[in-house]
Amino acid sequence: MPFTDAQIDRYARHLILKEIGGAGQQKLLATRVLVVGAGGLGAPVLLYLAAAGVGTLGIVDFDTVDLSNLQRQIIHDTDNVGLSKTESAAKALARVNPDVKVVLHNEKLDAGNARALISQYDIVADGTDSFATRFIVNEACVLEKKPLVSAAVGQFDGQLATWRGFEKDKPCYQCFMPEAPPPGMVPTCEQAGVLGALTGVMGSLQALEVIKEVLYLGETMAGRLLIYDALSTAFRTVRVPPDPECAVCGRMG
Ligand SMILES: [Zn+2]
Incomplete structure (x- = not known):
């Protein structure tokens, strides 16, 4: 589909990059990304992907906006406290870019619905703080052969990786983390606190890696883990x- 005049203006800084250009921008507009969690990481992921003109953004979240979220979840604002996070995020994304179709999944992603949800998308960005959910998302992504760009934050540190466990020479999340740590070992943000801007750094990196995967730009993060220590910068x-004995991807390929 040819670009409208408004799209030529809106995406001018992408169109001028030879690595993106018109073909890359059309690819982004045709791409469907599922973002799991509209929280601290999901907020910058959604905002940057919408700004970049990713054509369809699915948001899975079953929570409502709480005042204590606003210290870092920059897609939500004070007026939307009490509203569902999916609706609050959709309102923000509509303000950023009307080209983007936003699909709300106002539900908890679980083993029962994960594959059906993920199969509707090209790529998944996971920013939940639950190990149980991360394992479910990972397994569904391997089975549905979808790349998974995942980030996590501690109080002052973050991690980022892309998992392509459906490819023989690439690990999945469970190759790296065979089982969840014992309950209480890794405290949640709610229990331990988190520096708000850290989620912005990690979520922005996650948005960039999603775009790289979609456009096959540069070097993939699949098979590598990035660790950020914010205090020492x-x-x-x-x-x-990859773990050949992995319970999720070990038997594939
Ligand atoms: Zn694996």
């Missing part, structure tokens, strides 16, 4: 090999 990357 240091990034490092470690290799994550």
Whole structure:
């Protein structure tokens, strides 16, 4: 489909990049991304992907906006406290870019609905703070052969990786984390606190990696884990090999 004059203006800074250009922008407009969790990480992921002109954004969240969310969840605002996070996020995205179709999944992602939800999308961005949900999303992404760009934050540190466990030489999340740590080992943001801007850094990196995966730009994060230490302002990357014994992806390929 040819661009409208407004789209040529809106995406001018992408169109001028030879690595994106008209073909890349059309690809973004035709892409469907599922974002799991409209929280601290999901907020910048959704805002940047909407601004970039990703054509369809699905949002899975069953929570409502709480005043204590606003310290970091920049897609929500004071007027929307009490509203469902999906609706609050959809209102913000409509203000950012009317080109984007937003699909609300106002439900908890679980083992029963994960594959049906994920199968409707090209790629998944996960920013939940629940190990149980991360395992379910990972397994569904492997089975549906969808790339998964995942981020997580502690109080002052963050992690980011892309999982393509459906490919023989690439790990899935469970290759890296065979089982959830014992309950209470890794406190949630609610229990331990989190520096708000940290979720902005990690969520922005996640949005960028989604765009890279969609456009096959640069070097994928699949098979690597990025670790950010905010207090020392240091990034490092470690290799994550696939586990041939992995319970999720070990038998595939
Ligand atoms: Zn695996």
